[in-house]
Amino acid sequence: MELPRGNKGSLIASRRRILERLLSERSAQTDSELDRFTPMQVINSLFSFLYHVDTSIKRKAVSMMGATVAELAEDDMESGRNVIRRLMWNLNDESGSIGWGSPEAMGEIMARHEKLAMEYGHILASYTLPEGNYLENEIIQRGLLWALLRVYRTRPELFRRLNPLLLPYLESCDPAVRGLAAELLGEIREEKAYHSLSGLLEDGAEFENEMEGTTRTVKQAAQEALAKIGNQ
Template identity: 45%
Template sequence: MGTRAIKQQVLGLLKRDDLAGIETELVLFQEKELINALFFGICHSEERIRWHAISVMGRAVARLAEQDMEEARVILRRMLWSLNDESGGIGWGAPESMAEIMCRHEGLADEYIHMLISYMRPDGEEECQDGNFLEHEMLQQGLMWAVGRLAQYRKKHLLTRGVEHDLPPYLESPDATVCGLAARAIGLLGRTEDMGQLRRLRELAKTDQRKLRLYDQGHCSTVSVAELAELALLELQEVE
């Protein structure tokens, strides 16, 4: 089967509702061919295709890593390059896909999680300050989702690198998705220092009607910033 035909078949499967069923069928593809097709999916304009591609990418690259770790590293480096200004691209879906891969493979998380975190941090004057801050709000959306996802599987990796200190500024974002997903990540990481800001977001529920789409456990739902702030407070067991 040619590359174009594989791409069309993979994208067709990603349109389905059942993620488990999609993964069962896609596992029959050779990993490299599948991953190349998934790169078209992770930046797709259709929500279901994009998120299913991100989920499948995580499992596919993790399987590839078990066969050939260097080839899996090449995939991660390709995603990192897509976020580089010099690449000429935008990097849609790259932070989310990197997070999903690292959730599925601890070895890749050990090697690359510091790079994902660097996109939350600005460049500094000191040699050790090697931030790669993402200014584009849509990329920040993906980054906040990525941190929340990693908090579910690689919490220790994140806390060891102090990522909890990078999240509070995102609670001030005018972008509903960035703000709401930052609140969710804070709750998942157990950062109690930010409860005051989370309470403020929760109390704004009457006047702040900002909504966002949340992908979790294979499904998308519409939630409000205030709802995610309240859920974060519940995680911290501090809802009053």
Template identity: 40%
Template sequence: MPRMRSAKQQLKQYLQSPQWREHLDEITAGGAAHVGPLFSFLLLGPQTMHRAATALGLTTARLAEREPEAARNIIRRFMWHMNEESGNIGWGIPEAFGESLAASPLLAKDFHRVLASYIIDLGRDDNYCDNDLLRRSCYWAIGRLAQARPELCVAARPWLRKGLEDKDVICRGMAAWALGRLPPDLMDAPALRRLADAGHDESCELFDGDRIYEKSVSGLAREALERVVPAGTA
């Protein structure tokens, strides 16, 4: 047991180090043995959580190359944590889900529709995440997958566009950020322009692959709109 605690503490130190990315090969080489500790780090502060999600995603992707069913079981574990019946809130789970699919073509192919389902509100018999705080992470996770595999997220575009009018203002900004990761589409412009002009200065927390940074809701909409309609062309 002391040895296990020591290993977990070492992983935590790696992730909280400024040079954390230099340790990713060592972390992912631990395979299934490191999955549990990385799960527990998803409950830590935003920066450590995102770094743990990155490490867990890469670990899961590497495992998928050798033991695909074991990797699928990790994704199913994410899905269980997102299920209200599990009794969990799911903090950090969408981020880890998105990172795993971004890192693994196999897992992305199998589970990208599940990830998108968390923002699809059909009114009944759906998988929609109705926790506002957690749904913010779902939008981010879809955007993260879109960075790596945009072709798998195009079908989510109408729901991301709908997210620009989400009841939660921060969700609107996260939806705008995710739309900005997809190939430009003029159909996005009207909704993005409305949000850009709304003057929402609430801050969204985003992760740039290393650190947390903040952008305003309307600022993210303006950035996404700029990709669709470059300045001087409208």
């Protein structure tokens, strides 16, 4: 039965209030009040938190999005695909949206659900390719690099088949892009990056990995990456 418009609006506002309270809390507890909403309703409300100015809230929203979509896809794979497609659309120029938080959400979903990762991992990698769906916005690139790192840590074999183009990010004007690229290249032990990483050993610019809540210099990220590559 179709709900009156006022009731629909109240339910949406209620979901948002519950999520805002839950995401603002320091604990990782769940809220039983969310049980009265379907996974898709929760996901729809989570979208607006993917670009929240408070990075701790954004981190929790990305994590909850990944967990909820993975759970949804176990019962309804097509609905899981539709969420990925919506995130992809947000990154499309034609959408009129910048797509804040979309790469991070895609990476988290793929880290948590193998079938979605197998189907859409190549799309995530294509955002690094000039001949693909290259993302030019440097803030979005930060999220993309974290998403690729998240996928690598959970699905290294899939990541290597995806073969994203990472070396050019070490030359970015944005310290966070350089630093996150260094972290990722070190994690995957990319020997071809050794020379370029060595060129960052005097780079004292600070950057934040907002999805992990850490701050350090590009130089430190490069040093750690070189140590990992050298010790393999």
